[in-house]
Amino acid sequence: MEKVKMFLVFVLGTLLSGQVFAKDYLISTPNTSLLLTAEPGQKSMFRYYGSRIETADIQSIYASGCAFGSQSYPVFGISTSNERAMAVIHADGNASLDLVVEAVNQYTEADGDVTAIRMKDNIYPFVLTQFYKAYKGTDVISTWVEVENKGKKSVTLYRFASAYFPVNRGDNWLTHFHGAWGAEHMMVEEKLTNGQKIIADRSGLANSHSSNPSFMLTLDGKPQEEYGHVLGGTLAWSGNYLLKADVKNTWLAISAGINEDMAHYVLDGGKTFVLPEFAMTYSTTGKGGVSRAFHRWARMYKLQHGNVERDILLNSWEGVYFKVNQTGMDEMMQNFSALGGELFVMDDGWFGDKYPRDKGNSSLGDWVVCKKKLPEGIEGLLDSAKKHNVKFGLWIEPEMTNTQSELFEKHPDWVLQVEGRPRSTGRGGTQLVLDLTNPEVQDFVFSVVDGLMTKYPGIAYMKWDDNCSLMDYGSTYLPKNRQSHIYIEYHRGLKNVLERIRAKYPDLVLQACAAGGGRVNYGILPYFDEFWTSDDTDALQRVYMQWGVSNFYPSIAVGAHVSADKNHQTGRVTPLKFRFDVAMSGRLGMEMQPKDMNERDKEFARRAIAAYKHVRPVVQFGDLYRLVSPYDNQGIASLMYVTPEKDRAVFYVYKLENFINMTVPGVRLAGLDPNKHYRIKDLTPAKAQKPCSLDGKVFRGAVLMEEGLGMAGLLKGEYASQVLELQEVD
Numbered sequence: 206m207e208k209v210k211m212f213l214v215f216v217l218g219t220l221l222s223g224q225v226f227a228k229d230y231l232i233s234t235p236n237t238s239l240l241l242t243a244e245p246g247q248k249s250m251f252r253y254y255g256s257r258i259e260t261a262d263i264q265s266i267y268a269s270g271c272a273f274g275s276q277s278y279p280v281f282g283i284s285t286s287n288e289r290a291m292a293v294i295h296a297d298g299n300a301s302l303d304l305v306v307e308a309v310n311q312y313t314e315a316d317g318d319v320t321a322i323r324m325k326d327n328i329y330p331f332v333l334t335q336f337y338k339a340y341k342g343t344d345v346i347s348t349w350v351e352v353e354n355k356g357k358k359s360v361t362l363y364r365f366a367s368a369y370f371p372v373n374r375g376d377n378w379l380t381h382f383h384g385a386w387g388a389e390h391m392m393v394e395e396k397l398t399n400g401q402k403i404i405a406d407r408s409g410l411a412n413s414h415s416s417n418p419s420f421m422l423t424l425d426g427k428p429q430e431e432y433g434h435v436l437g438g439t440l441a442w443s444g445n446y447l448l449k450a451d452v453k454n455t456w457l458a459i460s461a462g463i464n465e466d467m468a469h470y471v472l473d474g475g476k477t478f479v480l481p482e483f484a485m486t487y488s489t490t491g492k493g494g495v496s497r498a499f500h501r502w503a504r505m506y507k508l509q510h511g512n513v514e515r516d517i518l519l520n521s522w523e524g525v526y527f528k529v530n531q532t533g534m535d536e537m538m539q540n541f542s543a544l545g546g547e548l549f550v551m552d553d554g555w556f557g558d559k560y561p562r563d564k565g566n567s568s569l570g571d572w573v574v575c576k577k578k579l580p581e582g583i584e585g586l587l588d589s590a591k592k593h594n595v596k597f598g599l600w601i602e603p604e605m606t607n608t609q610s611e612l613f614e615k616h617p618d619w620v621l622q623v624e625g626r627p628r629s630t631g632r633g634g635t636q637l638v639l640d641l642t643n644p645e646v647q648d649f650v651f652s653v654v655d656g657l658m659t660k661y662p663g664i665a666y667m668k669w670d671d672n673c674s675l676m677d678y679g680s681t682y683l684p685k686n687r688q689s690h691i692y693i694e695y696h697r698g699l700k701n702v703l704e705r706i707r708a709k710y711p712d713l714v715l716q717a718c719a720a721g722g723g724r725v726n727y728g729i730l731p732y733f734d735e736f737w738t739s740d741d742t743d744a745l746q747r748v749y750m751q752w753g754v755s756n757f758y759p760s761i762a763v764g765a766h767v768s769a770d771k772n773h774q775t776g777r778v779t780p781l782k783f784r785f786d787v788a789m790s791g792r793l794g795m796e797m798q799p800k801d802m803n804e805r806d807k808e809f810a811r812r813a814i815a816a817y818k819h820v821r822p823v824v825q826f827g828d829l830y831r832l833v834s835p836y837d838n839q840g841i842a843s844l845m846y847v848t849p850e851k852d853r854a855v856f857y858v859y860k861l862e863n864f865i866n867m868t869v870p871g872v873r874l875a876g877l878d879p880n881k882h883y884r885i886k887d888l889t890p891a892k893a894q895k896p897c898s899l900d901g902k903v904f905r906g907a908v909l910m911e912e913g914l915g916m917a918g919l920l921k922g923e924y925a926s927q928v929l930e931l932q933e934v935d
């Protein structure tokens with residue numbers, strides 16, 4: 206009966222909602238189109254993905270010989286020597302799938318138009334629906350699949366990609382992002398050669414230290430910023446992933462999804478398995494077009510409060526490390542407020558009653574204030590924040606515990622562990638990972654935020670950290686024959702918790718941190734407002750990292766902090782202006798002890814913070830144009846943000862090397878209106894009364910974009926930099 210009801214709802218839904226059983230399905234955004242063929246009883250086929258075409262053009266796509274003859278979701282078992290998106294073994298040992306289209310359903314959701322191709326196996330009660338969603342007001346189309354085991358017996362999934370699609374083979378170049386702690390999101394560009402290119406992560410918890418689940422692929426040669434045909438894709442998953450380019454002389458196909466390595470999934474009868482979204486865009490204006498499309502999409506749909514300006518914050522970490530106390534925090538707030546700061550974040554070190562958190566080796570899990578350090582409690586800090594007119598936030602690492610903690614003493618079974626083996630430990634030789642597959646543990650992690658927010662509703666911001674990867678692959682909660690689900694169920698558990706937090710605390714600002722930039726992905730970002738880009742705050746290295754991360758993530762989410770003149774990670778000494786000029790291209794913050802600043806530096810910081818506030822909407826909501834890449838070894842890097850109306854822009858240039866009589870190239874601007882005139886203002890002159898020589902000058906957009914601005918006279922000396930505002934004049 207239930208089945209009949211569902212079928213009727215489906216048929217009625219499809220009849221009411223649009224095209225049913227038609228052959229070609231054209232999915233379009235303002236500038237892109239994707240074409241599929243899906244006929245009942247046949248294989249679903251992927252035909253085209255590129256610039257926007259109209260229905261009348263479909264025949265030309267076939268006639269031109271450009272249409273692909275590829276299945277939209279190839280599965281293993283029958284004539285499948287090529288790459289496959291899915292492979293399963295049924296309960297009887299049969300390892301084949303043979304899927305044909307059953308029906309196609311098109312409907313509209315609040316954020317986009319969805320095309321759902323429902324396929325079923327010819328013999329087994331196995332249904333797979335492939336979804337494509339065109340996000341409204343963007344050039345992003347996403348795709349994912351849902352698997353339903355309609356039988357009684359379980360089926361085991363050994364390969365389960367979210368996305369599969371062919372790409373035209375030619376002079377294809379791949380752009381991707383790699384790194385390590387302190388050096389995240391470094392850009393790599395390479396020509397694709399025959400074979401398989403894999404971008405993957407296996408750390409279990411935080412997936413973007415070693416590489417990011419995002420890539421760009423050119424169709425016509427070396428990647429360029431503002432021209433060339435480029436496809437960009439990102440997997441919205443916070444766990445292990447696998448992106449694969451399968452390349453032959455005449456063939457190129459991409460598959461993307463959860464990394465199945467040691468994660469085969471047993472799907473019980475009657476159950477459904479939903480795979481994460483893979484989002485993609487297609488640009489005819491180079492990598493810049495790809496980035497701008499993803500930035501808009503992120504601000505509209507994949508980031509908390511994507512349309513709200515971010516506060517300028519001071520984080521206590523590099524200023525005091527674990528040495529937090531009431532007087533010190535109060536003093537930091539006062540000094541930061543005097544500079545124009547808006548939000549103070551107390552980092553690690555504030556908690557632990559029985560075991561005070563003095564180092565990184567105890568107390569995680571004991572989220573009560575350390576009375577020894579903070580006798581007036583969080584209340585005292587909230588009072589200080591009120592007194593100094595700043596908002597207040599704090600650091601948590603709620604997925605973790607330490608062997609030395611009250612939580613672990615009470616719940617030793619709550620940590621991931623392999624029965625019969627000694628426990629592995631992370632940071633400080635004592636850190637353990639809580640088992641988020643366990644609903645009881647999920648409740649606990651939710652209660653960390655819920656408890657703090659209930660007690661102290663004045664908390665405006667939380668930095669959610671994760672300083673450990675998944676070490677021991679064992680859960681006391683999951684049954685013995687479901688241990689291979691840990692990699693996946695952990696992230697589902699995390700998502701459950703984050704969903705509950707967001708439902709109850711929609712206004713709370715959350716930062717995703719994982720020992721720096723370990724959690725920069727669109728699986729987790731929908732619950733967060735921003736991420737901590739890297740623990741490395743060295744401004745020079747940040748130019749490279751922030752450039753890399755800007756390819757897929759918008760500036761409003763890029764935590765960028767000014768730290769001490771002698772950087773704590775690299776030891777490099779740079780001028781305060783350079784450090785501000787670099788941090789001002791993201792979500793500006795500070796991470797140092799303000800009382801250590803001299804009067805001259807304080808005066809500069811006050812001006813720079815005021816200048817950032819003045820251009821904040823342009824930086825945080827504007828369109829990014831990357832002008833000179835730090836990876837091109839020209840000795841400088843340059844980028845700019847332009848408002849959609851093209852009436853205001855902010856331009857940045859940084860000198861990365863310093864030699865006598867070195868070549869300093871001029872920079873051509875981009876994204877402006879050629880016919881508008883713009884007045885230039887030096888936003889951060891080192892001396893208030895001495896702006897740079899361009900200050901006050903007016904230029905026509907066309908001149909700025911065709912001829913550019915000479916930089917040799919502006920970038921004198923080591924770590925020279927400029928941040929200029931362009932304002933339209935009548």
Ligand code: GLA
Nearest residue numbers: 522552553718719720721740
């Ligand atoms: C991680 C974070 C840092 C800081 C420390 C605190 O390393 O990335 O920013 O919060 O933890 O222990």
